[in-house]
Amino acid sequence: MKTIDILKKLRSSRLRPTKQRVEIAKFLFEREKTFHFTVESLNKLLTKKSNSKIALATIYNTVHAFKAAGHLSEVEVRGNKTYFDTNVSNHHHFYDSETSELIDIDANDIIIQKLPKAPNGKKIKNVEVFINLKN
């Protein structure tokens, strides 16, 4: 994703393209593959990459703002880790607890034949399939 598109992405979601947001957005979205990270890991990677330190609170704010705008999705796994995913399309996940690694699964690679009805008065918002791995 190009810098100009990053700026568009921010503006289109009413997020002022501040220095910090642009830096974080470039880091997250200027890549081919989808990227999974925690706030902690993102903070470390950003610190390593550039010499300008972004406050941890800003990283929290920004990641949540991106999530609210639909630019990131959130995935939770065993052990209280919260990952964010630059892939916001409908998809599923492998989780390798040995390496704490999340791997995307395309929505088309899982077909569910039978699904229960939602409880009375409720509707199904979405279905997440989580495949835990072992060696």
Add this chain to the structure above:
Amino acid sequence: MKTIDILKKLRSSRLRPTKQRVEIAKFLFEREKTFHFTVESLNKLLTKKSNSKIALATIYNTVHAFKAAGHLSEVEVRGNKTYFDTNVSNHHHFYDSETSELIDIDANDIIIQKLPKAPNGKKIKNVEVFINLKN
């Protein structure tokens, strides 16, 4: 589940049936339906029920010991809540974020027709389906 069975359950998993463990186990397992709870909610319920206060750390220890012994399973949902489930059979969940309520889905009520292959060198440990609800 009867008290004598609770004692058996504890002994069979090499957990000494201390006063606290028996009290917690009776509270959790002497019921018909499966029960979902967080450590916090369990603590409140136990405090309300009996007048003998069990230390919060003991509740953490005990719940994790029960989980390690296979008497409880753990379910994580959006928003960093960790629920425990007295139903340890293979099953799935509805999650109602309006009410923060978890509802069990029998394993037979979901049939998955197509599943991706596990990444190289890995095997599938288990598949969890999580159905998020809306109104």
Add this chain to the structure above:
DNA sequence: TTTCACTTTAGAATAATTATAAACTAGATT
């Protein structure tokens, strides 16, 4: 360029969980 609502920031506050170390106890040993 001035203005102001939105942002960032450092640090404090909060919440959930785990660690610590002393006191306690179930159950084996005597």
Add this chain to the structure above:
DNA sequence: AATCTAGTTTATAATTATTCTAAAGTGAAA
């Protein structure tokens, strides 16, 4: 039954993840 000991509980401290606060900074509209 009294003694012993590894396992357990407890209060409290420590840790970790996240959010709050309020002051300083800044994009962009006028």
